[in-house]
Amino acid sequence: MDYRNLGSTGLRVSVLGLGTVKLGRTAGVKYPKPFDLPDDPQAASLLETAHHLGINFLDTAPAYGISEQRLGELLQGQRDTWIICTKAGEIFDGEKSTYDFSAAGVTASIERSLLRLRTDHLDIALLHADDDDLLLFEHDDGLQALERMREKGLIRAIGVSTKTLEGSLRAVARCDVVMLPLNPVENECAPAIEAAHVANKGVLIKKALVSGHFSAAHSCGDAARNCLEFAQTHRGVSSIVVGTINPEHLKENVQAICTHDSGMPGDTGE
Numbered sequence: 001m002d003y004r005n006l007g008s009t010g011l012r013v014s015v016l017g018l019g020t021v022k023l024g025r026t027a028g029v030k031y032p033k034p035f036d037l038p039d040d041p042q043a044a045s046l047l048e049t050a051h052h053l054g055i056n057f058l059d060t061a062p063a064y065g066i067s068e069q070r071l072g073e074l075l076q077g078q079r080d081t082w083i084i085c086t087k088a089g090e091i092f093d094g095e096k097s098t099y100d101f102s103a104a105g106v107t108a109s110i111e112r113s114l115l116r117l118r119t120d121h122l123d124i125a126l127l128h129a130d131d132d133d134l135l136l137f138e139h140d141d142g143l144q145a146l147e148r149m150r151e152k153g154l155i156r157a158i159g160v161s162t163k164t165l166e167g168s169l170r171a172v173a174r175c176d177v178v179m180l181p182l183n184p185v186e187n188e189c190a191p192a193i194e195a196a197h198v199a200n201k202g203v204l205i206k207k208a209l210v211s212g213h214f215s216a217a218h219s220c221g222d223a224a225r226n227c228l229e230f231a232q233t234h235r236g237v238s239s240i241v242v243g244t245i246n247p248e249h250l251k252e253n254v255q256a257i258c259t260h261d262s263g264m265p266g267d268t269g270e
């Protein structure tokens, strides 16, 4: 497994990260098939497998149901093994999402995340943007709240999980990290990856496998592998966060990542 610098944050993340939506939420998700949450032994085993495969980066959010609470329980005694990213601003009540990007709302959300994750600091905290991600920069109370918590040492790196190219470029300009969608059928935000590379900012990729709808991306061959290779061809990507609760898929994804030569000098961040 390769590790890359997350921009200038000082964090080094595995090129493949683990997304944890499916550890905490089954309702209102866009995956192709319904699924059950893994039980605690299955979830613990998945995390252990990820660790053994060299993955050191976990992505969660309050909007992922009970994902944060479960990680808090499952990672007791191994907090320092993991780089943890969570988010603020989106709340999912079991049926629908609501958004609160006010300073008070974002601060309270981060305080709840610290308690749920049973930690005294977050490695990365992102605003969890809705469709209008530009609004977060025009009314930036939420970002200011994250900046204050970064100053206090509660958060090491801050950013925005974006939807649009313009929002991604604004995140690159202002923040330490941007999380953006990238796959063969959704690559509108790709220019922001290059901008982040030039500015030495971190880039986290979400939906690299089209949230499981990857057969739409490639009709033949190993579609998941093709998608992961596509994400790796963009210089500037720090980590590709793939969501899975299937250990075999996890191993296949690591295999795909580790056998692909990106051809980019220095992409191990050495």
Ligand SMILES: NC(=O)c1ccc[n+]([C@@H]2O[C@H](COP(=O)([O-])OP(=O)(O)OC[C@H]3O[C@@H](n4cnc5c(N)ncnc54)[C@H](OP(=O)(O)O)[C@@H]3O)[C@@H](O)[C@H]2O)c1
Pocket: 018, 019, 020, 021, 022, 031, 032, 059, 060, 128, 129, 161, 179, 205, 206, 207, 208, 209, 210, 211, 212, 213, 224, 241, 242, 243, 244, 245, 246, 248, 249, 250, 252, 253
């Ligand atoms: N901030 C945001 O707005 C936002 C939005 C979306 C996602 N995210 C983050 O990004 C992560 C990834 O996005 P995502 O979960 O939407 O989509 P994704 O990673 O593109 O795809 C996940 C889906 O692909 C399947 N999968 C994974 N590896 C596979 C393989 N080798 N072969 C076949 N199927 C495979 C998974 O099913 P199995 O469980 O069966 O493997 C799952 O249903 C999330 O978990 C989350 O952490 C953030």
